[in-house]
Amino acid sequence: MSSREIILGRIRRALTDVPRTEVPRDVPVYRAYLRVHGDRTPEQTTELLAENLADYRAVVHRCTETELPSRIASLLAERGSRTVVTPAGVPAEWLARCTEVERVPEESTGRQLDAVDSVLTGCAVAIAETGTVVLDASADQGRRRITLVPDHHICVVRVPDQVVDSVPQALERLAPERPLTWISGPSATSDIELDRVEGVHGPRSLEIVLVSD
């Protein structure tokens, strides 16, 4: 007998108290919990997102679509970044004002990325109640490693379109078959005396740009 058959057999014998006619949906799951914690206008939702992102030490900026290229240029300049990795789907105009910055392709290896100063991406959805941005590896977000190895991540969120209030709303918008990365602030640890310290393996600086039309 294979281990698979042994384990499945043991499970069936362990569940002799479960009637043979019972199907999974006979076991009640009451989803009486809230879909959203609070009643907010889209502006309030965006405000909450900004607040919660900042609470976990992400740096939040707000600008309009037209201001975006100059805002990105100044963020990279302030940091002194000379190289920036961008996935293919990031619009060229986002970097139009960055004349001094070299654009690195997302196909780079881990070692190459380790030498890159910054990464610039869009996102799939942002969650206000938890201060989270979610990347789903779409063309403007790229493969997962590019937002991990460089030490500085600039993530552009379109407000209010890409912002939802809650975790349940975010899951509805996301496709499980895509590799997802949920990011809530820069990398951190609670491993020393159970107190939170920012900055371990992922980008230690996370800057979120909330862009409105």
Add this chain to the structure above:
Amino acid sequence: MSGAEPFPEAARVSVRNAQLRSNLRHATHTIRAKRAKAVAELADWGRLRAAGAAIKDRTLRHLDHYLEQLESAVTAAGGQVHWAVDADEANRIVTRLVKATGETEVVKVKSMATQEIGLNEALAAAGIRAYETDLAELIVQLGDDRPSHILVPAIHRNRTEIRDIFRHEMGHWGRPAPEDLSDSPAELAEAARLHLREKFLRAKVAVSGANFMVAETGTLVVVESEGNGRMCLTLPETLISVVGIEKTVPTWRDLEVFLQLLPRSSTAERMNPYTSTWTGTTDGDGPREFHLVLLDNGRTDTLADQVGRQALRCIRCSACLNVCPVYERAGGHAYGSAYPGPIGAILTPQLRGTASALDASLPYASSLCGACYEVCPVAIDIPEVLVHLRERVVEGGSATRDGARVTIKPAKGHAAERAAMRAARWAFEHPRALRAGERLASRTRGLHPTRLPGPGAAWTASRDLPRVPPEPFRDWWQRTHGGREAK
């Protein structure tokens, strides 16, 4: 680790370690207050908790169905599924998979399952070096130590001890710590970042666990803080995930419950810094090969116990450890397994059975105060299971081991307890004898000792013996007509 000394003996040593107690007290009290605040932010916490418990119960009652569904979904997405009946088989599978890549090093994401099966030791015996990459696991590995907490395995170490371990040991494993390393947490985290980065960039094989597996989609979920998980899940070419079969949830939507319950209950955050989800393999992004090893190792035996099976709902948040007065004083090592604290006291004796003195002592590693049940985000009634397991240890009875029904013999050393219980039962079944005994006790109260003789002396060394009232309750009730004619 089994075969170690029973909990009371191990705890006797650790409670005398003032440094350990102070480290534990500081850490658990810090997180307790924060957790309460994070939970209070959600008005529907109780409803989320009930839904979490119900989803896990649904899964467990139909686990065979969901595992088959999970297997086909993972396979369809390009992953390979392996089944391991016990720790040895899981270790053999992982060793074989690593050897097939030709590599002799793996990077690891913190995983309770691989801790439970002793994977690192098994790999080392096969000439494969496993590098722990979680900061606390790194501290434990460098310090040649054992984990003592589910979430923060090095909770028993304070910042100064961590600095000393980094200074002395990092150089033996790779990039040394800076000479002038201080004990500030930020500098310690930076030292770990630099030490591990070269390992991440070099690694071809990673080993992980998973917090959740979604049966309908074949998606695995890893919840973490540092980014070491993301490194392991995306940079290497081969990923091997060892996951207990009870980590399954039926649907994608079910994550909406657990991704709210887990971070708030565990690290007291609205959301942990990083959550990764993946379904099989993705072209050009992450590992080219993905193996899922489904681990039983006593879980189906636990499932067979209708009271004890609720322990399989556990999502390893560690909130029960942080509120437990026994854990806070005894520390995690005394529990003698990967799972310390209240959840360990009910999980370990079920996964391993109660044959060893240590495992038989674990259900007693509790004052039954119930704080663990109160904070549990999936409502595991830990005191109920503790009492149930105590009964099994004392009285013996039927249990399932390795898939077969066995009869457990009553434990030795509980003869006096059993005799006392039998006597009590007889007395309660014979009211006249009970009444005569009570009256006799009341009339002789002046002669009663304040300390018990013989083996009972240990009990009264730190407790007052209750005073026998001057008149039995039932006599008082009759005389005063239920207190209406007072005194």
